[in-house]
Amino acid sequence: MDGYSGQLKQALTTKTGFSPIGSQDRINSFYGTFDGNNNAICSLYINMNSNENLVVGLFGACYGEIKNIGIVNANIIVKGKSNAIVGGLVGVSYNDIYNSYASGNINAIADGYVVVGGIGGATKGNTNIKNCYNLVNLKCTNSSEPPYTGSVACGGILGQSNVENANSNEEVNIEKCFNLGNVNADAGDTLVVAGGIIGAKSDTSLNLNIKNCYNNAKIQGSGSGEWPDKVGGIVGYLNYAILSNCYNTGDVIGIQNGNATGDIVLIGGIIGDQENSTTIDNVFNVGKVASKSNSNNNSFSIGGIVGISYDATNVNINNAYNIGTVAVNDLSNKKAGSISGSELITFSNCFYLKGTYNVGVGGSGSSTGVTEWDSIDKFPTILSVVNEDGAFKEDTNNINDGYPILEWQ
16 A cells, blocks of 8 residues: 555554454355455554454455465464464465465464464365465464463464364365464463474364475474473374475474473474374475473473374384484483484384484384484485475575475475
8 A cells, every 4th residue: 555545544554454354153254266366465464452252364264265365564463362363364264275375474362272374373174275385473372371271373374274074074285385484382381282384283083184395484382281282393283194295494492381290392393293193204304403491390202303103003204304403401301313202103214314313213212214324415305305296396596595495486
């Protein structure tokens, strides 16, 4: 709206700003197809403060398809006394999102569940997110006081995926997406789950496929809740899923603020916590993976690829490479490895650089299928690892610090 200073501009850029299209109830949600024709919406401003549940984005709740739209320099501020679901483009999506992006800042604070993503806060049911990228810096905070409630799920592309109908066979696909926006998730005294692409998949009856994605931004999660906090370069928490052809170059940091014995943080260069019928194929981590704590009571499970697996049932890592440093507090109650903090995984063709950590797998210290290499020259290129189906190409114009970019970029 440069050059225009009328009442419409004042309404959209002051006080509460823009009102999201489509509310959370099914009747008033957005339906149909929104095609932005490769245009962008600039300086989207939303400032909402409510005691009610909040669903916030350009679209609040959306049953329609969204494609070919950009959000440039968004400023979304949400404060709530209940739950907040926030996305740069969509709060809650029940349908597909294609060829879209967002930039700017999101700052969401609530006393209940805080679910935030640069593109979408949450999905429900069968959805596809493809050819999307995020430049939004995300700050997600649970502000509840005793008795503590809710949790935080925060991801560069998507905060959390959920089923719509638990009795149906639903599937979410996130493909050919990348994140360059920093993620800073603080759950206070509740649970935090944070990832460069997606925070968490919440339902065991939902199948999730993450393919041909990368993160090149800092991912940080802190909390001190009853359940383990989970932070990953690509995904915080994953079960019943397949993750393939992905890489991370951003720092991944997990912070435990609690003082109680048993407070746990799970941190991985690719996945924080990998459980229940989950397979990782063709992944590469370059980013530093680190833990921080101000208490000797805390526990950590940390790995260059995966922090931990609590469930050894059909959990596999194939063709994985780590050259990123693993830095963990000098505590006795820790499991750490350059590939994984947990031995409860089936490994195949997994390699780590000598000096990134002193063992490949936490607990046992070594495992079949995990090998230490003493020189970085022995490692294949990232492109050769993740480019199984030709989705990536070389960064010949140095738009991504020389790391592989997607063919459509």
